[in-house]
Amino acid sequence: MMINNRLFYDLIDEVINIFYQQNESFNIIDFLIYHKLDLLYCEKFDICKNNRQMKIERRMVEYSKECRQIAKLAKQNEINIIFLKGIALSHIYKENYLWRYYSDIDLLVEEKQIDKMKSLLEKMGYRYGIVKKGEIIEPTRKQILYKIMYTHEMYPMVKINNNMVLYADVNFKFSWKGNENTANIEVPFTDIKKSVNYLDNSIYLPVLDKKTNFIHLCVHFYNEAVYFALDNLYHGGEPKEFRLFRLFDIISMIFSLTSEDMIFIKTFCDKYNIEEKIKFVLKCIYLIFGEKYLANIREYFD
Numbered sequence: 001m002m003i004n005n006r007l008f009y010d011l012i013d014e015v016i017n018i019f020y021q022q023n024e025s026f027n028i029i030d031f032l033i034y035h036k037l038d039l040l041y042c043e044k045f046d047i048c049k050n051n052r053q054m055k056i057e058r059r060m061v062e063y064s065k066e067c068r069q070i071a072k073l074a075k076q077n078e079i080n081i082i083f084l085k086g087i088a089l090s091h092i093y094k095e096n097y098l099w100r101y102y103s104d105i106d107l108l109v110e111e112k113q114i115d116k117m118k119s120l121l122e123k124m125g126y127r128y129g130i131v132k133k134g135e136i137i138e139p140t141r142k143q144i145l146y147k148i149m150y151t152h153e154m155y156p157m158v159k160i161n162n163n164m165v166l167y168a169d170v171n172f173k174f175s176w177k178g179n180e181n182t183a184n185i186e187v188p189f190t191d192i193k194k195s196v197n198y199l200d201n202s203i204y205l206p207v208l209d210k211k212t213n214f215i216h217l218c219v220h221f222y223n224e225a226v227y228f229a230l231d232n233l234y235h236g237g238e239p240k241e242f243r244l245f246r247l248f249d250i251i252s253m254i255f256s257l258t259s260e261d262m263i264f265i266k267t268f269c270d271k272y273n274i275e276e277k278i279k280f281v282l283k284c285i286y287l288i289f290g291e292k293y294l295a296n297i298r299e300y301f302d
Contacts (some may be wrong), residue, residue, distance in 0.1 A: 074093035088207035104167035222277035
């Protein structure tokens with residue numbers, strides 16, 4: 001499935017107009033870089049084709065190779081994985097994969113296999129940590145355990161390869177309800193596996209189909225907003241702002257969803273009590289862009 005670039009150009013124009021009306025002096029390029037929309041915008045106007053674009057393209061090529069190697073080794077070691085967000089979206093939903101660049105590899109792993117996945121990544125040269133000023137800063141044991149016990153993912157793993165920083169984020173929960181006291185169980189990995197497609201059949205690169213991908217992106221946006229950006233308990237730093245490229249991803253999917261897809265999504269959300277997360281995202285889209293991008297979904301989510 002490919003989305004016509006006209007949709008993204010229109011979205012960017014609308015966003016720029018909104019912010020320009022509020023502040024005529026705001027820096028468009030800096031704004032777009034922050035929201036990871038700069039390469040699409042620059043392509044539209046044929047500007048900024050510089051070292052930044054070359055650097056991002058080199059990183060995307062490296063990440064693409066890394067994903068295929070991880071997929072190959074995971075299959076050999078009988079580890080069930082699914083690639084999330086960046087790698088799938090950049091190659092499936094955009095005419096030019098550089099429009100949707102990303103800064104890490106996101107994986108969903110069956111929770112009982114996270115130790116095996118950690119060992120596999122370590123053999124590939126990854127280790128727990130984040131890079132600051134070219135150095136890998138390792139976390140404390142408390143930080144590692146906190147991520148596993150109270151969030152949906154392991155502490156980030158990183159390696160530096162040919163002067164390029166590569167991150168891998170291993171998720172083990174699909175929906176994650178934070179510390180909410182709820183009787184609803186996490187979405188089982190076995191249910192998620194039913195919705196897997198293969199980005200490259202020759203190398204086994206498993207990704208979510210568009211229906212389940214849409215659900216996951218909405219869930220992730222909600223979790224990032226409510227559990228991370230608006231609650232210092234989870235990330236221990238300053239609240240972060242929404243990144244608009246995430247809404248662009250979701251809007252692009254909305255335009256591809258059929259009525260049959262929507263029935264599946266509604267049933268899935270009812271089953272696992274995550275409808276509020278979908279509604280939260282749709283409300284954000286409505287407040288920023290209006291209702292025209294929600295025409296084929298509103299009857300299912302009031």
